[in-house]
Amino acid sequence: MSADFMHAFQSEWQKKRRSLASYLVVVGAFFTPAIIIVVRLLHHDALRTLYAADDFWTLLWKNAWESMAIFFLPMAAILATSLMTQLEVRNNAWKQVHTLPLSPMTIFTAKLAVILVMLVQFIVLFNVGIYLSAVIPCLLVSGTPYPHAPLPLRDFLTQDALYFIACLPIIAAQYLLSLQFRNFLVPIGVGFLAWVGALAALSWKFGYVLPYTYSMLNYLKDMPAGRAVVPAFDVGWLAGGYFVLFVVVGYGLWVGRAQKG
Amino acid sequence: MHCLETDALGHRYPSGEAVLDDIHLRVPEGSIYGFLGPNGAGKTTTLRLLLGLLRKQQGTISIFGKRLDAHRIEILRNIGSLIESPSLYDHLTAPENLALLRTIYRVPKAWIGDALQRVGLSGTGRKKVGQFSLGMKQRLSLAVALLHRPRLLILDEPTNGLDPNGIVEMRELLTRLNREHGTTIVVSSHLLPEIEKLATHVGIIHKGRMKFQGTLDALRHTRAGAAVTLSTNDDRRALQLLSAEVPDARCADGGIVLPAMSNERIAHVNRRLVEQGVGVHGLGVARTDLEAIFMGMVGAEA
Numbered sequence A: 001m002s003a004d005f006m007h008a009f010q011s012e013w014q015k016k017r018r019s020l021a022s023y024l025v026v027v028g029a030f031f032t033p034a035i036i037i038v039v040r041l042l043h044h045d046a047l048r049t050l051y052a053a054d055d056f057w058t059l060l061w062k063n064a065w066e067s068m069a070i071f072f073l074p075m076a077a078i079l080a081t082s083l084m085t086q087l088e089v090r091n092n093a094w095k096q097v098h099t100l101p102l103s104p105m106t107i108f109t110a111k112l113a114v115i116l117v118m119l120v121q122f123i124v125l126f127n128v129g130i131y132l133s134a135v136i137p138c139l140l141v142s143g144t145p146y147p148h149a150p151l152p153l154r155d156f157l158t159q160d161a162l163y164f165i166a167c168l169p170i171i172a173a174q175y176l177l178s179l180q181f182r183n184f185l186v187p188i189g190v191g192f193l194a195w196v197g198a199l200a201a202l203s204w205k206f207g208y209v210l211p212y213t214y215s216m217l218n219y220l221k222d223m224p225a226g227r228a229v230v231p232a233f234d235v236g237w238l239a240g241g242y243f244v245l246f247v248v249v250g251y252g253l254w255v256g257r258a259q260k261g
Numbered sequence B: 001m002h003c004l005e006t007d008a009l010g011h012r013y014p015s016g017e018a019v020l021d022d023i024h025l026r027v028p029e030g031s032i033y034g035f036l037g038p039n040g041a042g043k044t045t046t047l048r049l050l051l052g053l054l055r056k057q058q059g060t061i062s063i064f065g066k067r068l069d070a071h072r073i074e075i076l077r078n079i080g081s082l083i084e085s086p087s088l089y090d091h092l093t094a095p096e097n098l099a100l101l102r103t104i105y106r107v108p109k110a111w112i113g114d115a116l117q118r119v120g121l122s123g124t125g126r127k128k129v130g131q132f133s134l135g136m137k138q139r140l141s142l143a144v145a146l147l148h149r150p151r152l153l154i155l156d157e158p159t160n161g162l163d164p165n166g167i168v169e170m171r172e173l174l175t176r177l178n179r180e181h182g183t184t185i186v187v188s189s190h191l192l193p194e195i196e197k198l199a200t201h202v203g204i205i206h207k208g209r210m211k212f213q214g215t216l217d218a219l220r221h222t223r224a225g226a227a228v229t230l231s232t233n234d235d236r237r238a239l240q241l242l243s244a245e246v247p248d249a250r251c252a253d254g255g256i257v258l259p260a261m262s263n264e265r266i267a268h269v270n271r272r273l274v275e276q277g278v279g280v281h282g283l284g285v286a287r288t289d290l291e292a293i294f295m296g297m298v299g300a301e302a
Helices: A003-015 A020-042 A044-052 A056-090 A094-098 A104-140 A153-180 A185-201 A214-220 A235-255 B043-050 B072-076 B094-105 B110-118 B134-146 B164-181 B192-198 B216-225 B235-242 B263-275 B290-299
Strands: B002-012 B018-023 B026-028 B032-036 B058-063 B079-082 B152-156 B184-189 B201-206 B209-215 B228-232 B250-252 B255-258 B280-285
Touching: A003 A104, A003 B094, A020 A044, A020 A056, A020 A104, A044 A056, A044 A104, A056 A094, A056 A104, A056 A153, A056 A185, A056 A214, A094 A104, A104 A153, A104 A235, A153 A185, A153 A214, A153 A235, A214 A235, B002 B043, B002 B184, B018 B043, B018 B209, B026 B184, B032 B043, B032 B164, B032 B192, B043 B058, B043 B152, B043 B184, B079 B134, B094 B110, B094 B134, B110 B134, B134 B152, B134 B164, B152 B164, B164 B184, B164 B192, B184 B192, B201 B216, B201 B290, B209 B216, B216 B290, B228 B235, B228 B263, B235 B250, B235 B255, B235 B263, B263 B280
Parallel strands: B032 B184, B032 B201, B079 B152, B152 B184
Antiparallel strands: B002 B018, B002 B026, B002 B058, B201 B209, B228 B255, B228 B280, B250 B255
């Protein structure tokens, strides 16, 4: 990894300070866990039984990921990518970025890398939120024991990695769109329509060809049949393939522009 | 030695309309080069090409003796620029905006405070740039351009949005940078008085073509070609009397304007009019300040 890339990455990371995208990552990651905490506090009578269950962590994990996999994670990927890329458009700063002593490849990959790290940050914070949603009710409601079931950390980290991979095509597609269109509404609008399309295509046997379906399929693959047609193969490869395709096309279109900034 | 040179630089819009045609810029090392022209003359397009913000279609660009195509990153490391409106991140403070660039240019942290002090923005504290006035943003943009102490500054209309006091301060700052650090400065403007007070060299562009390039003194010497103005008690009759000898004479601005001519010929014109009974109230050389020369150059084809 070149020193130029590291410095460009650092610079991009500094840009996200106090930006809407950085707030979105924190708020989005803790939203579902906060709801779970509130619901559990409201139904505190049932906590003792719930916390004594052998599959406590697995149930909590599934509960937490339902809204995240179907809605919040794809939306966070769409919004965070578009917001981060639009920082330059909104501040009229592309011309400044293009006059920095950096190669176009470095500029392109540094910003993309920051968005990917933000996605990791989002998932990590969500995991912290899930853990807190387990711990806080038993601290606040007397008589609720700490769950005795072992925490299946390895399984959860594997799931995290799969969700991360599932989001890669969304990020690459949104990055491509945000670099191409100055109007913020275009990438957001297309992203939202693609998400709705993915949702509608879940019961279609070829729904997996849509690159916005993978986080949903990843969640629904362990669910009873009927909620979605989950392909027999690992969609992670498709997600990776789409990511590479969108990144290459996005870079080609971006670097080939006659006017920069 | 030229810090910046272009040869046969040309640019066309996708429609085929020429924006720049055969531009040969010669910016001497250590000079303050005023790039003058009316709005839409091609100044910003030229500067964008120099910075690689527009894909070059025709001609060559050399900066610090090296071709921009082949040594882009190395060249950009020594250039500071401000093109059109400020390029700043509104959600960050002034030092944070500079810190982003410090990381890229790998310069000491102390240079951030130094750049802010130079432009008079050292006291902005935690105020976000979004709350700055246009003048403050323009100053900060200049600090961005100065941060890494470049050898060449390319500034497109840097006084936009500044109040009169700010314009004077900006001029003094640029002059000091040039004098003390030998920084070469290319500064574009459509305001001649601004350039006249700042530049050592001038390039005048109009409709995408260079009309003049040289020192400010050389531009002043073009006054030899200035027109003659004549004021009489009967301009119509005076024009008739002179029509054979001075066919280009014309009425303008409440008097008669004659093309440039020798002192002897001016005396002859005066004598002839008086002999024919036309009262001559005034006779002189038309305005020969830079503005008149500039207007003569860009106005002739307007």
